Amino acid sequence: MKLPATVEITEVGPRDGFQNIKTRIPTEDKLRIIDGLAGCGFKKIEVTSFVHPKAVPQMDDAAEVLRTIKRKYPTQFKCVTLAPNLFGAERALEMGADEITFVISASERHNLENTKQTIEQSISAFESVCKIKGDVLIRLSVATAFTCPFMGMVPPENVTNLIDAGKMSGADEVMLADTLGTANPLQVETLLGLLIPRYGNDFVLHIHDTYGMGLANVLTCLTMGITRFESSVGGLGGCPFAPGAAGNIATEDLISMLHMMNVHTGIDLDKLIEVAHLAEQLCHTPLSGHLIRSKKR
């Protein structure tokens, strides 16, 4: 199999992970975990999400987290933050985010549940964000790019329509998210086989591991030339508005597979496993990553 020499991983545990923990994680514990991640060599860490605190109370310290981390690590890694709407993106810009991941679902119903906006309204907000972004990188995250908890299989034209609109608006990057973790390798190959000839292979892939197919889907992506992934330490994660979705692929499982196949990531795996154990302890929830379980034995 033809594999890339290097893969870039954005660690999203502090956002996609924390937001799915029911009990309040103290801000200082969040910062401890991000400190640990900073020591592993990531070049991009999604540190928080500017969402409405009523929708996701866990993220009500977004400004404090971002400000503290930016002060401590002004240049070591890019601070990514998620935003689901114009207001959130404005706040992220104001607080000094290096990159903003703006989420729009390819499924109308999921977009409504997730952002309280129609896809059209979200695209309009995205256009506005692109106009004011300055030199901040704006990434369009196509949520439910494969399947939707409400409509099932998502037609590929929903995805291409959204990508076209995003690119037209000025998106710097496009991410495809398997929000539910229900995509299978054949479906990944089919969608990428449609998108790559049209847009190139410069996509970021955000994959969940609900049904255990996460790394099989990554493998499919790798053989198609995809070199950028998002994942979550320990497998923290899920989607509060996608019933049944489990956590992201665990970053340490992903990196372990990549390193075994001689794909370079620049991440210190041993240190990362320690952070995964710390995250499990501070979040008071058993995490779904495989490596942390096997290393405990």
Place this chain on the structure above:
Amino acid sequence: MKLPATVEITEVGPRDGFQNIKTRIPTEDKLRIIDGLAGCGFKKIEVTSFVHPKAVPQMDDAAEVLRTIKRKYPTQFKCVTLAPNLFGAERALEMGADEITFVISASERHNLENTKQTIEQSISAFESVCKIKGDVLIRLSVATAFTCPFMGMVPPENVTNLIDAGKMSGADEVMLADTLGTANPLQVETLLGLLIPRYGNDFVLHIHDTYGMGLANVLTCLTMGITRFESSVGGLGGCPFAPGAAGNIATEDLISMLHMMNVHTGIDLDKLIEVAHLAEQLCHTPLSGHLIRSKKR
């Protein structure tokens, strides 16, 4: 990707799974789980293992389990049993097993730990079994075909030497076992790429999911024309003599991925998920399968 139209799955939970449960599972509970599996449509179920009861006390009811199941299901599915030595194989033959999986490790040290015999002694025993097998199918299982807990990477020539010896002795089938669950897709491709031109692709693959790469390894096998796998309901399993090895790939996770990719198995997935929940309950241990966790939510 080119995928086979049909895949044959041997369910090994009642052997590889049960043998790794520390607390005694009453024989009647084992039989209930096998009954459940019988209702799912499997054509082959590994029902027990004829090992020394001192080494694996959980399997001391092997004769009773096999006898009861054979009486109840004389023809519905093949009753597979495992044997690590001549004595175990003789007992299995005597008790009416339809197929015997005879285990020899490709790593000398693991074979000693697992069977108390050198590889040479095991091969000699295997020859003897093949002479008395009659019309019972004898499968050589090459344990630690990829990595060994003691020697690390296992040289492919250890594997080919063992296959050659097994075929010479009269093996009906050869199985490759990733006993530790540490094989990665590139390694699977490399070993199969060496073996298939020499022996054809008629191998059975037995894959564990220690590091979460189980289904990625299956995917690699599928694209190389492998159509037979062993897996374990709920992800039950491990190896008592391979420190750190986690369970098998969960049969329902495997089947879910295959069905999603339009690969036929003949197994009723919904019924199987019910059996996985039953196994979790009767074995008093949380199982590692992904589907049962996501379906619980």
